[in-house]
Amino acid sequence: MPLQSLNPLTGKVTKQFDEFTPEQTAEAVRAVAQGYASWKNTDFAHRAECLLSLAEVLKARADEFAAIMAEEMGKPVSFGRAEVLKCAGVCEFYAKNGEAMLTPEPVAGCGQEAYVDFAPMGTVLAVMPWNFPFWQVLRVAAPSLMAGNTVVLKHASNVPQCALAIESAFRESAFPDNVFRTLLIGARQVESVLDADSVIGVSLTGSEGAGSKVAAAAGARLKKCVMELGGSDPFVVLADADIDKAAKVGAMSRCANAGQTCIAAKRFIVADAVYDDFLAALGREMDALKMGDPMDKDTVVGPMSSTGLRAELQRQVERCAAEGGRIVKGGVLPEGEGAFYPLTIIADAPFDAEVCREEFFGPVALVFRAKDEEQAVAMANDTPFGLGGSVWTGDGAHGLELARRIEAGEVVVNGLVRSDPLMPFGGIRRSGFGRELSAFGIREFVNIKSVIRD
Structure with a gap:
């Protein structure tokens, strides 16, 4: 079934894309797993350089990306441009602060020497919504990549142009191939992605219904998940x-x-x-x-x-x-x-x-x-x-x-509720669990490992 871009201003389909076959999906996930094998060994300085390069691409193409959002999900271009610039900001934030957030923390009183280490684990699946089609993706991808993980994106089916535009920004930046890939798939293929051993967890932003299904699928496979769901x-x-x-x-x-x-x-x-x-x-x-x-x-x-x-x-x-x-x-x-x-x-x-x-x-x-x-x-x-x-x-x-x-x-x-890289973001009860952004967010998909020398 094709993924369609339907302009909400006119009600007309502007573009459509063939959904990945299961074989294409599996091949993309394997390629990102291979990308992880080398990406996990890069140092923080190199990862920061890649994020800063991506930030510059986002800034340069902000008007282009804002127009895609306007056509595909109706966001006014002034707000779309601000969203893309916010994405550049979160890349810059983790480029500047990510290493300090993941520096091993010494612990006194346990053996001769002890510390808590924060190590990458593999590929994170990002299942993202259409309402903030760039910001939601980058606030997951930026910390995950700075931590040394890789990312595959299953975007909302009504914003395939946004999904491909994000991947094009990564390709234009200094990031190597196959650390971030867009999967043009529907919901029915999410479980097959979670089946891959290389995929260590899933971050989902979306509805309660989607969250409960994906969380159940992740739980059945004993894989970590972060859920940012609805609110009132x-x-x-x-x-x-x-x-x-x-x-x-x-x-x-x-x-x-x-x-x-x-x-x-x-x-x-x-x-x-x-x-x-x-x-x-x-x-x-x-x-x-x-x-x-x-x-x-x-x-x-x-x-x-x-x-x-x-x-x-x-x-x-x-x-x-x-x-x-x-x-x-x-x-x-x-x-x-x-x-x-x-x-x-x-x-x-x-x-x-x-x-x-x-x-x-x-x-x-x-x-x-x-x-x-x-x-x-x-x-x-x-x-x-x-x-x-x-x-x-x-x-x-x-x-x-x-x-x-x-x-x-x-x-x-006395102010507007918003998400900011400086502060953890997430909910409780039916609004989900886990946190994005800040040091709390970058540590969601790492191995928080105790290291002790007696």
């Missing part, structure tokens, strides 16, 4: 918050990338005293976001990645309204070309409704009222997810105290 991030607004700032950041957090972001603000939990003011401010800020052609540099919100995902979002909105939610803004499918979905606000939905416990993967904000701070924290934690969250308050120190009480992989006080 709370955005807690206390009575002393700067309402205008909170609404501005909240609108961007909810609507950027057409709302198709795991760490987007999704559940706005607002103190009763400022509820009406915040609701009005959020609507004004959403109205100020330009929606349109993703090739227009001024566009902030493009189409969703497909009409199928848009239809699923509409079903959720209709269920929410049927449960008692009040549609304040949007909520009606537009006519005409493109997978656009209106920026939508739903207020006063029953917090315990089943649909309100789901992830809304599109530009739909659910706004709930909290009688006080204690209830707001309880509501923030009353979710099957646990990826990110934010707290908005005029008292930053108190905000940090509340951040420690919110159960998620990341909590930001």
Whole structure:
């Protein structure tokens, strides 16, 4: 079955690619295993040089890659360019810091000499999503390669051009052949890749369903996995918050990338005293976001990645309204070309409704009222997810105290939840397990080995 690039602005297939046969997949995995045999013995300085070379290629081709994202999954070009530059940044980060993160650590009091070593292990399988088609890949690949591992990529089936563009950047850089390869395969071939002895683990970013299946397959083969899955991030607004700032950041957090972001603000939990003011401010800020052609540099919100995902979002909105939610803004499918979905606000939905416990993967904000701070924290934690969250308050120190009480992989006080190479990134509960980025991320797929001399 071919892998298709379908432009969400026009609904038309622009390109299609033949899926790898099982034999082609196996040959590519074998080639990367052979690449590992030499790559693991390179020193950190050489690996850093390769990463810095890749960063320069990414910078030089940022506009080209942004246009591919716009055509293939609807990301506005200004945001696509920023994504590619962020990828260059993570390459530079690990080139600069990777060696220190993996330097053996001495341990006192155990034999005459003891240390903890961090050694590469083999090939990492990256199973990646379409919503950030460059960033998600590079935040796995950069630390894995700096650690001395090799990488094979199974990208989302709707972004084959992005997948091939990433491989072309590696080929243009100083990296040797066969340390990074793109596999043009569908989900059905993932298990056969995991069957290869050279593949020592899998990092997946995607849906709960995909994560549970791949984690089960990895577990059956006793292979390590890192899972970054869905989220339903709370955005807690206390009575002393700067309402205008909170609404501005909240609108961007909810609507950027057409709302198709795991760490987007999704559940706005607002103190009763400022509820009406915040609701009005959020609507004004959403109205100020330009929606349109993703090739227009001024566009902030493009189409969703497909009409199928848009239809699923509409079903959720209709269920929410049927449960008692009040549609304040949007909520009606537009006519005409493109997978656009209106920026939508739903207020006063029953917090315990089943649909309100789901992830809304599109530009739909659910706004709930909290009688006080204690209830707001309880509501923030009353979710099957646990990826990110934010707290908005005029008292930053108190905000940090509340951040420690919110159960998620990341909590930001008075700011946008985001991923940054300096900090570990990942979730808890149904949002997944394991961490990417920082020293925690680069150590996920290495042999943390105890070495002792008695």
